[in-house]
Amino acid sequence: MTVLDVTALTKYYPTFQLDNISFQLAAGTITGFVGANGAGKSTTLKAILGLLNIDHGQITYFSKNFFHNQTAIKQDLAFVDGGITYFPRKKLRTLTDTTARFYANWDAQRYQTYLEKFQLDDRKTPHELSTGMRIKYALAVALSHHAKLLILDEPTSGLDPVSRDELLTIFLDLKAQGVTILFSTHIISDLQQCADNILYLHQGKLLFDAPLTELLARYQLITITDPADLSQAQKQAFQYAKAEQVNGQKLWRGLTQQPDLFPDSQRSAVDLETLMVHIERSVALVN
Ligand SMILES: Nc1ncnc2c1ncn2[C@@H]1O[C@H](COP(=O)(O)OP(=O)(O)OP(=O)(O)O)[C@@H](O)[C@H]1O
Numbered sequence: 001m002t003v004l005d006v007t008a009l010t011k012y013y014p015t016f017q018l019d020n021i022s023f024q025l026a027a028g029t030i031t032g033f034v035g036a037n038g039a040g041k042s043t044t045l046k047a048i049l050g051l052l053n054i055d056h057g058q059i060t061y062f063s064k065n066f067f068h069n070q071t072a073i074k075q076d077l078a079f080v081d082g083g084i085t086y087f088p089r090k091k092l093r094t095l096t097d098t099t100a101r102f103y104a105n106w107d108a109q110r111y112q113t114y115l116e117k118f119q120l121d122d123r124k125t126p127h128e129l130s131t132g133m134r135i136k137y138a139l140a141v142a143l144s145h146h147a148k149l150l151i152l153d154e155p156t157s158g159l160d161p162v163s164r165d166e167l168l169t170i171f172l173d174l175k176a177q178g179v180t181i182l183f184s185t186h187i188i189s190d191l192q193q194c195a196d197n198i199l200y201l202h203q204g205k206l207l208f209d210a211p212l213t214e215l216l217a218r219y220q221l222i223t224i225t226d227p228a229d230l231s232q233a234q235k236q237a238f239q240y241a242k243a244e245q246v247n248g249q250k251l252w253r254g255l256t257q258q259p260d261l262f263p264d265s266q267r268s269a270v271d272l273e274t275l276m277v278h279i280e281r282s283v284a285l286v287n
Pocket residue numbers: 013014015016035036037038039040041042043044
């Protein structure tokens with residue numbers, strides 16, 4: 001079942017364009033939303049949540065048009081970005097009581113479970129919480145109304161490694177229950193741990209929309225000492241090339257979709273972080 005269907009989403013800013021973005025999320029999957037700073041990830045997330053006006057596009061949640069059914073759809077949707085910053089001097093308990101009234105499926109027991117799991121004291125105020133605790137509080141609230149889809153903008157960036165690991169385990173548990181998760185992150189190792197699919201945005205365009213394992217299987221990493229030694233065919237196949245210092249030696253690394261053109265000794269598997277760095281920082285060797 002398709003939980004979210006985005007078609008031809010376009011947003012113009014004076015110096016940036018989110019360009020004709022289309023993707024779908026299937027129920028019970030975890031999708032990592034990645035791209036360099038300024039690629040347009042937050043703009044996309046805000047656009048699909050109706051937090052900014054779009055210039056073009058269709059957004060459908062749970063087979064319902066978002067713009068005509070926002071109130072009903074938001075019962076089944078949770079969004080977390082950077083954690084709570086509003087009403088800094090109000091007790092969390094008071095904020096929770098107010099929030100709970102908006103949700104027909106509010107689950108007070110589940111909320112208590114997450115408070116304990118995240119070691120949060122809801123007699124505190126947002127002002128008294130660390131960055132990580134603010135994110136955890138926002139997540140506890142998001143997880144307590146039985147949202148079917150969680151949309152999270154960099155949920156793990158303020159968390160220590162132990163809390164991140166805990167959160168990723170929660171994501172996997174939620175996925176096992178059929179919950180769908182879309183989250184943007186720069187912490188690529190988090191995705192290796194839990195993402196089924198990757199949406200990769202590059203300068204406002206969707207460059208990849210693929211299962212993580214399939215995306216990584218498309219490329220191999222090639223390491224050579226001098227591009228001048230490559231044959232013409234190898235040069236054509238040596239994409240996203242970049243010079244790197246390894247143990248004081250200058251080497252060239254690039255990605256290829258034609259690994260058979262290179263000897264085994266030059267080939268290795270590629271991980272998502274390496275793939276991204278090469279795509280964003282490569283230089284052209286072949287015109
Ligand atoms: N309100 C706005 N008005 C004009 N331009 C904007 C506005 N909001 C964002 N932009 C521009 O849109 C582009 C994409 O920004 P966005 O915040 O979506 O990127 P991002 O991928 O989330 O980046 P990061 O990883 O750094 O958070 C940037 O060039 C930014 O300057």
